[in-house]
Amino acid sequence: MCDKHETQDLSRRNFIKTSSALGAGLLLGGFAAPSFAASSEQLANGNIKSRGYAAFDNSGLLKPWEFERRPVGDNDILIEIKFASICHSDIHQMKGHWGAQQYPQVPGHEIAGIVTAVGKNVTKFKVGDRAGVGCMVDSCLDCDSCKDQGEQYCPETKFTYGYPDERSPTGITQGGYSNNIVVRDHFAVHIPENMSLEHAAPLLCAGITTYSPLLKFNLKKGDKVGVVGIGGLGHLAVKLAASQGADVYAFTSSKDKVADIKAFGAKVVVVDGEDTYNEHKSQLDYLINTLPVKYDIAKYASLVKPFGTYTQVGMPEEFSLNMNALALAASRVNFNASLIGDMQETQDVVDYCAKNNILPATQLIKASEINNAWQSVVDKKARYRYVIDASTF
Numbered sequence: 001m002c003d004k005h006e007t008q009d010l011s012r013r014n015f016i017k018t019s020s021a022l023g024a025g026l027l028l029g030g031f032a033a034p035s036f037a038a039s040s041e042q043l044a045n046g047n048i049k050s051r052g053y054a055a056f057d058n059s060g061l062l063k064p065w066e067f068e069r070r071p072v073g074d075n076d077i078l079i080e081i082k083f084a085s086i087c088h089s090d091i092h093q094m095k096g097h098w099g100a101q102q103y104p105q106v107p108g109h110e111i112a113g114i115v116t117a118v119g120k121n122v123t124k125f126k127v128g129d130r131a132g133v134g135c136m137v138d139s140c141l142d143c144d145s146c147k148d149q150g151e152q153y154c155p156e157t158k159f160t161y162g163y164p165d166e167r168s169p170t171g172i173t174q175g176g177y178s179n180n181i182v183v184r185d186h187f188a189v190h191i192p193e194n195m196s197l198e199h200a201a202p203l204l205c206a207g208i209t210t211y212s213p214l215l216k217f218n219l220k221k222g223d224k225v226g227v228v229g230i231g232g233l234g235h236l237a238v239k240l241a242a243s244q245g246a247d248v249y250a251f252t253s254s255k256d257k258v259a260d261i262k263a264f265g266a267k268v269v270v271v272d273g274e275d276t277y278n279e280h281k282s283q284l285d286y287l288i289n290t291l292p293v294k295y296d297i298a299k300y301a302s303l304v305k306p307f308g309t310y311t312q313v314g315m316p317e318e319f320s321l322n323m324n325a326l327a328l329a330a331s332r333v334n335f336n337a338s339l340i341g342d343m344q345e346t347q348d349v350v351d352y353c354a355k356n357n358i359l360p361a362t363q364l365i366k367a368s369e370i371n372n373a374w375q376s377v378v379d380k381k382a383r384y385r386y387v388i389d390a391s392t393f
Contacts, residue, residue, distance in 0.1 A: 052178025
């Protein structure tokens with residue numbers, strides 16, 4: 001059964017609002033009240049005032065929006081968002097490529113900021129901690145998936161935006177293109193002090209989405225790893241694989257990325273026709289495909305050695321790919337797909353990147369530039385992750 005996460009009652013909320021100067025040491029009814037460093041955001045009904053950029057239809061055009069988030073519950077934290085980065089998934093979902101959506105909807109699942117309030121049961125975080133939130137904000141935490149296989153596979157997982165949430169004043173979860181977020185503490189990770197919040201944000205989706213399958217490859221020095229699509233996900237896949245001693249081959253259709261990719265630590269293969277696949281046939285031990293568009297699986301499978309591993313992480317429109325079954329069978333690869341990663345892996349990738357100075361290539365933008373940035377992502381012009389300065393919302 002899913003924990004329904006009790007919220008604070010109105011009298012308690014009003015008391016905290018008027019007495020926040022007493023901080024975490026305040027006692028109410030024998031329990032430690034949540035510590036609020038940002039009580040001015042809290043409304044009389046306990047909801048949290050928020051502002052951000054939202055989609056109001058499937059046009060893909062975002063506009064400023066003021067809304068309310070649910071109260072901070074006993075197991076929750078409130079994060080003042082400092083940076084939120086742009087994932088191609090944001091665009092797909094807001095445009096309805098993955099099914100009809102409820103609007104208004106705030107996208108964003110690469111979030112980094114500062115904890116400004118904690119619920120009374122929270123011990124993982126304290127006010128002032130640096131914290132990140134990725135693609136999930138809640139789950140039952142009791143099923144086999146939550147305990148062992150990965151919270152992302154729990155049937156009751158709530159993803160960061162667009163998922164039904166009876167506790168939300170808007171009826172759905174709202175994401176990180178905003179100035180704050182309320183999240184269950186389990187679904188936030190600590191950001192090490194030696195990593196900037198700007199660079200941490202892309203790790204919460206792009207980083208973990210590529211790190212998780214790389215872990216399962218059990219890479220050895222010299223293993224040949226192919227990365228297809230060198231965008232937000234792909235450039236991090238290259239950096240992560242290269243840091244583990246792999247011999248990395250980056251497959252891209254963008255000739256203007258060649259110098260960047262070499263600097264990331266990979267050999268570059270410019271995909272410009274059938275000869276590309278023939279020339280590199282059966283040479284890779286592992287391959288990660290990050291393409292967010294439809295393509296022929298079998299062509300890239302032909303690059304992998306028989307019984308090698310091919311992992312799909314990019315999510316195209318309608319979640320569908322083209323597949324020549326006979327050609328795929330002839331390649332004899334182990335084909336699978338991977339969905340982000342679990343929360344322990346997410347903390348691990350942040351810690352790993354901080355320790356090894358593996359940083360995403362970012363372009364800092366203002367909120368007013370989001371729509372132009374989205375078009376640049378679609379046009380493959382991003383270099384390589386747009387990060388929004390949340391102070392501009």
